[in-house]
Amino acid sequence: MNIRTPAVAGQFYERSPEVLHHQLDKWLGACPKFESPLRAIIVPHAGYIYSGKIAAEAYSYVKLQSEHFHRVILIGPSHHFYFEGCAIPKAEIYNTPLGDVPIDKEAVRELARHPCVQVTDQPHAPEHCLEVQIPFLQSTLDEFQLLPILTSHISPQELAMLIDPLWDESTLLVISSDLSHFHSYSEAMAIDQNSCLKIEDFQPDLAPEEACGCTGINALLQLADKHGYQLERLHLANSGDTSGNKDKVVGYVSYLISAV
Template sequence: MNREPAVAGSFYPANAVTLRHMLSDFLDLADSDTRPPKAIIVPHAGYIYSGPIAASAYARLKSVRDSISRVVLIGPSHRVAFQGLAVSNADTFTTPLGSIPIDKAAIQQLQNLPFVGYLEQAHALEHSLEVHLPFLQQSLADFKLVPIVAGDASPDQVSQVIDTLWGGNETLIVISSDLSHYHDYSTAQRLDRHTSDLIEQLNYQNLSSEAACGKVPVSGLLKSLQEKSLSIKTIDLRNSGDTAGDKTRVVGYGAYVVE
């Protein structure tokens, strides 16, 4: 079974050549001369809006392009309401750049957690995971994917999933989230700076869904980092008013790395 792209042609180009050129432009403009991250939080809007911000994190994978063989990707559910976290029976997830094999063994590991289950409807039209796949295909060589959609789940449940698959240098954790929605430019800047402060403080208890649509997976990552005595830092914080939209009603985007 293959999960076909749902938002190619709307959130990002459906033409492979156009898509590769766009990704290359984003990544070339970002700083790659830094330590590679173990985990990242990146936004999931249309590429013209959030692509440059996401690229600031993905560009840092340059030095580990050939050594990362597994990506654990967790994003929020926008279309289907459910309890817990949803995995997929698909063998591959496809984009205009090709197909990505699914790490079936890792998904089988997660079946030991009672709040993780198969739910294809959660994956079928969900963009919060899909928009990251071309970035990963452009940034990495050969890797397997563990795609997870987060429904109504606690920080502890998400952190258990992350801890189960944390692995070593072969594993990258990717958390998908945008920030504030539909405020004016200056209000969004203030709110998103506050949210970024909470993220850097690992203060998941005070993170709200209004502050970050990916509050559920973000909170789980922060809880896991807290328990591991690791830190996270903001490397990019902008909004759609900085990229491709007007400044009267913007969406906020942040990129964060765990090194």
């Protein structure tokens, strides 16, 4: 069986299952009630010491509605490879220190029919932006299948067209993205605040300089606007807030997207 093994366990997050469980259980504590049906989240993908608590705020709400979700479409930007379109893995299993998650082979076959989709393990093998989300999903959902999608040279419109037919009520859409990179603290705050205003105004024109996962966010904004969904910002911060070093920071935000 083809298994995608962890690439960044012990670097971006704890390798020990016991330590990882303890950390995530602590972060995924009680959160306010949320009555609206959750449809998607936007979460950061840095190392857990930098952005884990910010991501956990969104995943706490996923945990509240976990019985509704049996599949996760997980989208993030390829950091190591540039290619046309987007990439889904050949692998059948996605493994982390917390165990195995089955990849939705039927959805893979469906997407593989599109010319802008590549089925290849290569860009997935070293990629952190999807992997860091999996332990959160394993800690908040029961049994689920995963559809991991890495974006490269693909338009938000093409990506939205691919995922919309698969995004049913039992499917959670997770967009993995950080915000601005390596500005001073004050510059990053201004850039990221403006990016959030765009998101909250459903303007699907974020640039890579504003969010490394802009393609996924822009596709989500198009679909959320089409379906009449609402957004709620949970937490905007940057690595200067979480690490204390405010020289060259990376921005992070978490959002909930829900049906009215």
